[in-house]
Amino acid sequence: NAGVTQTPKFQVLKTGQSMTLQCAQDMNHEYMSWYRQDPGMGLRLIHYSVGAGITDQGEVPNGYNVSRSTTEDFPLRLLSAAPSQTSVYFCASSSHTYEQYFGPGTRLTVT
Amino acid sequence: AQSVTQLGSHVSVSEGALVLLRCNYSSSVPPYLFWYVQYPNQGLQLLLKYTSAATLVKGINGFEAEFKKSETSFHLTKPSAHMSDAAEYFCAVTIYNQGGKLIFGQGTELSVKP
Numbered sequence: 001n002a003g004v005t006q007t008p009k010f011q012v013l014k015t016g017q018s019m020t021l022q023c024a025q026d027m028n029h030e031y032m033s034w035y036r037q038d039p040g041m042g043l044r045l046i047h048y049s050v051g052a053g054i055t056d057q058g059e060v061p062n063g064y065n066v067s068r069s070t071t072e073d074f075p076l077r078l079l080s081a082a083p084s085q086t087s088v089y090f091c092a093s094s095s096h097t098y099e100q101y102f103g104p105g106t107r108l109t110v111t
Numbered sequence: 112a113q114s115v116t117q118l119g120s121h122v123s124v125s126e127g128a129l130v131l132l133r134c135n136y137s138s139s140v141p142p143y144l145f146w147y148v149q150y151p152n153q154g155l156q157l158l159l160k161y162t163s164a165a166t167l168v169k170g171i172n173g174f175e176a177e178f179k180k181s182e183t184s185f186h187l188t189k190p191s192a193h194m195s196d197a198a199e200y201f202c203a204v205t206i207y208n209q210g211g212k213l214i215f216g217q218g219t220e221l222s223v224k225p
Contacts, residue, residue: 030210031210033211033212033213040120040217040218041217042201042215042217042218043155043201043203043213043215044215045212048212049211050211056212058212090154090155092213094210094211095210097162098143098160098162098205099145099160100155100157101157102147102154102155102156104153105153105154
């Protein structure tokens with residue numbers, strides 16, 4: 001099992017550009033989540049999904065969109081990047097036991 | 112809504128000394144609690160979890176945590192610190208039927224002095 005995979009590992013964007021962060025899991029987990037990590041603020045939940053076709057907002061959803069068309073994939077879209085979205089992004093998945101498995105992260109810089 | 116507070120953003124101990132990282136939670140319903148560890152430039156790894164079974168939970172690498180409902184606490188301990196324990200530690204909470212919605216504390220960076 002590859003677990004949770006994220007691409008790309010690094011990305012630099014200019015303000016106003018759009019991009020999609022990819023996340024996939026091969027553990028057949030029903031729950032998937034996106035977090036951003038900023039120094040001194042821990043991890044903050046952006047969006048999460050409880051199953052294919054069902055998503056909900058987390059603590060900091062503004063500026064981000066998600067969809068979940070399959071159990072395996074949960075992409076995160078930035079429609080118009082802003083410098084405030086410079087962060088490290090983590091995708092995670094979990095089953096009914098609730099312990100989340102994290103991907104390696106994507107380091108995003110917006111200039 | 113659930114929340115987590117980790118007391119102390121930086122903790123420094125000597126090698127061989129007791130490690131104590133503090134976590135207090137807020138939840139109006141029974142919580143599920145987790146401790147994660149993050150080594151530099153890596154993702155998060157689960158250390159241990161509490162899901163309403165035994166209140167003293169043992170995890171990996173010699174860590175354990177005790178759930179105390181009366182104190183709304185879930186502190187992480189290790190009897191003897193090792194240099195390899197230097198990392199950032201996160202406490203997190205969720206509740207039943209919200210498995211995708213972990214709420215994290217701010218994190219505690221643990222330094223271990225030789």
